[in-house]
Amino acid sequence: MVILLSVIFFFIILRFAVTLFNFVSNPKLRRVTKRYDDKVSILIPARNEAGRILNLLESIAEQEYSNYEVIILDDNSEDHTYELCNDFAASHEKFRVIKGQQLPKGWLGKNYACYQLARLATGKYLLFLDADEEIENGLINSSVHRMHVNNLALLSLFTDQVMVTFGEKVVVPLMHYILLNLLPIRLIYLSKNPAFSAASGQFMMFDAAEYHHRQWHEMVKDKVVEDIEIMRQVKTNRLKGEAILANGMISCRMYNSYNEAIEGFSKNFLAPFNYSIPGFMLYILLLIGGPLIVIATLNLQLIFFMCGIIVLGRTMISFLSGQSDRINTFLHPLQMLSLVVIAVSAIQKQLTKTNTWKGRRV
Incomplete structure (x- = not known):
């Protein structure tokens, strides 16, 4: 039992050390006053986004950066996404919308949509955004500045997450929670090792020359x-990539319900573990089973020590991600239960090859 508890506390303290490193290093996009005018191509793949995409388009039209173009690709939507975007583009000269081609064999939908968009772009930088986001003033200029000063081939931002329903609040915070106590974010840029790779498809800004x-x-x-995978390729090719927190400059409501969030998260939760089911299961067992074993000892000193580390870690992660530390701490047990549900679903989909998203098999 002593050896088991030693392993559990080593894992808990190691994760806390990663969280502390991220908290102290504060890996966020900084607002800058220096003005840039490099042309930015804002590229938006959209499939069945009629209920959300206008919020993004309006937020782009209202921001202060002037030298940009917006290209929206309707990826064979079954709703009114194309019509809404086309009407918007008719009254905004920097916006245009195209219909995507049929998906070729061997491609996944979003990847092919982004590929088509990049071929039409004329900017010095290519900025891929998801259709369910909203941006704030300062985002584009600050991102271009980051590309300049760090000589980046790719800048990715982990966006602030908007959560409305109770179901969202017990699932969506897991994204930042896993990220910020599993990976020292600064090492994505500082280390040349592709193992230190992470990115978010919600915001991907590329140097256009390198992309093409x-x-x-x-x-x-x-x-x-x-x-x-793209961040890994960037680093494998000895180019510079960076992924940091959005610092309130871009937000996204990823899902509208508990079931939708579970379905979405289980689609890609194995990726950070290189799709290793044993490695993923070991992580889940230590993360969730470990504290349960500590509680089962009935040793109050160990329990209080463990709880203190967990609460402090949740507080730091909530601060970094712009979320409520009180809500995340209170809901921590339910979030861990949701993580078990996600893990079971992710493993089942991986083994049976039944992963689907937006009506397509992936």
Whole structure:
């Protein structure tokens, strides 16, 4: 039992150390006053986004950066996405919408949509955004500044998450929770090792020259989690990539309900573990089973020590991600239960090859 408890506390303390490193290093996009005018192509793949995409388009039209173009690709939507975007583009000269081609064999839908968009872009930088987001003033200029000063081939931002329903609040915070106590974010940029790779497809800004030369989306055309795979390829090719927190400059409501969030998260939760089911299961067992074993000892000193570390870690992660520390701490047991549900679903989909998203098999 002593050896088991030692392993559990080593795992808990190690994760806390990663969280502390992220908290102290504060990996966020900074607002800058220096003005840039490089042309940015804002590229938006959209499939069945009629209920949300206008919020994004309006937020882009209202921001202060002037030298940009917006291209929206309707990826064979079954709703009124194309009509809504077309009407918006008719009254905004920098916006245009196109219909995507039929999906070729060997490609996944979003990857092919991004590939088509990049071929039409004329900007110095290519900025891929998801259709369910909203941006704030300062985002584009601050991102271009980051690309300049760090000589980046790719900048990715982990967006702030908007959560409305109770179901969202017991699932969506898991994204930042896993990220910020599993990976020292600064090492994505500082380390040349591709093992330190993470990214978010919700915001991917590329140096256009490097993108057109490498064709990143074609390189990962059959990958479910293309964002992480592209960052790995960037680093493998000895280029510079960086992924940091959005610092309130871009937000996204990913899902509208508990079931939708579970379905969405289980689609790609194995990716950070390189799709290793044993490695993923070991992580889940230590993360959730470990604290239960500590509680079962009835040793109050160990229990209080463990709870203190967990609460402090949740507080730091909530601060970094712009979320409520009180809500996340209170809901922590339910979030861990939701993680078990996600894990079971993710493993089942991986083993049976039945992963689907937006009506397509992935």
